[in-house]
């Protein structure tokens with residue numbers, strides 16, 4: 114029943130398919146999933162069989178929120194190190210954010226520069242978001258036609274001067290322009306007025322930092338975004354949701370038919386404000402990690418579908434920028450290689466299965482970006498997989514991470530879920546922490562890949 118071109122048959126007692134977790138054999142032909150067969154299917158003549166036993170075969174993860182910073186701030190990260198970390202962590206597709214690299218991805222010329230830098234270094238399939246800044250409205254359509262997956266903007270200062278935020282009028286203009294060609298706007302939603310009004314004490318106390326980035330800043334920005342999206346029938350996506358208070362208004366907007374989707378991140382779902390030591394700015398990100406009760410609300414939002422996906426927001430920097438002062442330290446958490454075990458550890462504790470994790474970390478982000486060949490183990494999709502030993506545990510040793518800088522909020526934590534191997538279009542690209550040569554492709558929106 115399977116195709117004579119099948120070259121590989123991957124077998125596991127636990128294959129995560131869109132219909133659930135079951136024993137199966139997955140036939141691969143030409144880098145694509147040919148068929149999901151019964152567990153005891155015969156290996157076609159000439160094909161190789163890999164038997165993973167009870168290790169779980171997941172669809173390769175799709176991380177649509179990664180700051181690679183290359184070129185320009187390559188001492189922070191880079192395509193070589195970021196995509197190696199991704200491969201080691203079970204991620205087979207990543208989308209790079211338009212800022213923190215120099216140049217930022219705000220024109221077609223800048224996109225081409227980034228693609229040229231990324232092409233020889235990519236260990237996983239790699240695509241790009243464009244940026245929407247005040248001065249580049251005329252560049253948005255050409256960027257979209259050149260292959261970016263959508264556009265990121267900020268409503269409050271981004272942290273780098275070459276990527277200014279949009280005010281409400283500029284936001285509406287960018288949203289109207291992007292909606293005109295059917296694009297997607299993804300938004301860092303914190304309201305600058307609420308941030309300006311919040312106490313800015315600075316210093317090493319996490320409580321002071323948390324007070325400086327209040328939930329109301331997120332709630333207000335998201336409410337405004339929804340209002341614009343409703344009026345313009347725009348498609349918008351809320352990046353890195355931290356405030357659980359915003360969930361009811363997002364759920365109501367979705368019920369009403371407003372085209373809004375939402376992501377949250379491993380750190381908001383697994384770390385809490387209560388446990389952040391003072392001065393520990395490896396935990397600093399914006400919006401911030403909030404209280405345990407807020408985290409419960411986020412998990413409820415995942416469970417009921419208000420939150421669509423979980424992506425890393427991997428935003429690294431050099432060690433010296435993580436000064437012990439929360440006001441001046443660089444904001445960003447490194448987790449690219451650790452997102453899957455971090456989320457799985459907490460998901461299993463809360464009674465969720467790996468089918469849920471695969472939906473949040475592979476299918477939903479692929480759908481967000483329109484990556485129709487990614488995100489599921491089913492015939493016709495790319496043969497991208499992560500093989501996970503879900504019951505195995507390990508303690509995070511920063512020295513074992515492929516990130517360029519080993520600063521991470523997860524240092525010393527014990528996590529469940531060891532990624533045994535990662536497969537990209539039918540080729541094993543990582544096995545037990547050993548990486549193959551770069552085999553990633555550059556993805557463009559137009560190639561429907």
Ligand SMILES: [Zn+2]
Pocket residue numbers: 178180210426428
């Ligand atoms: Zn980010």
